[in-house]
Amino acid sequence: MATRPVFLPNFEGQSLVQERVFNFPWASGFAEVQKKKNVTALHAAAMREGIPRILEISSKSEEKVGKHLSAFSLKIEIGTRKYPLESVYQGSKVFENGGPFTEVFDLTPRDAKRFMREQSCGNIIRFQLEGKHYPLSPKNAFYDWLYIRSLAEHADWISENVEYDAFTDIEFNPAKQINCQARAFAEFLSLHDKGKLQEAAADFEAFAEMLKII
Known part of the structure; x- marks a missing residue:
């Protein structure tokens, strides 16, 4: 069950x-x-x-x-382009030792998640998108x-x-x-x-x- x-x-x-x-x-x-x-x-x-x-x-x-x-x-519009929603979410993560990873926006959602899993940047501390910070x-x-x-x-x-x-x-x-x-x-x-x-x-x-x- x-x-x-x-x-x-x-x-x-x-x-x-x-x-x-x-x-x-x-x-x-x-x-x-x-x-x-x-x-x-x-x-x-x-x-x-x-x-x-x-x-x-x-x-x-x-x-x-x-x-x-x-x-x-x-898809979500960021600036003048539309990107996969999941890829934008993944790439907007900011960690203790890295991020955001805006290059991830152009990847497929599965590739974006795989890319983020391969990073060793510590704990996530916030999100950042279009120059703005967002809390956890x-x-x-x-x-x-x-x-x-x-x-x-x-x-x-x-x-x-x-x-x-x-x-x-x-x-x-x-x-x-x-x-x-x-x-x-x-x-x-x-x-x-x-x-x-x-x-x-x-x-x-x-x-x-x-x-x-x-």
């Missing part, structure tokens, strides 16, 4: 996201078919508790829109902010065409990881519904204040 979260946008309360946790039978292994079995099992567990429409947001999604909303697929707290703020920035210009299309109640990322293990694209997308929908999306996308500090501390 495994336990994983399902994220729902919160359209009524102050918090942006409601997180619900479900137990389900886990299919071990790294093959894509095993991961898709886990997506199906997690969604079935959530549906039994009254959550009808659930979208997996990752490269393992059965839905095209779920694949497109993955951080490995999205809230822990998920910088990643989620980049994700929301990348989608802001498509907000109206998304609100009209992405008709789901909740979102998952089967690769996300909250016991080991902080960042989750499913949670970030739920935040995006909540911000759009509350009329705060453009403010959040334009101002990191304003967005960070809206987040629940993890």
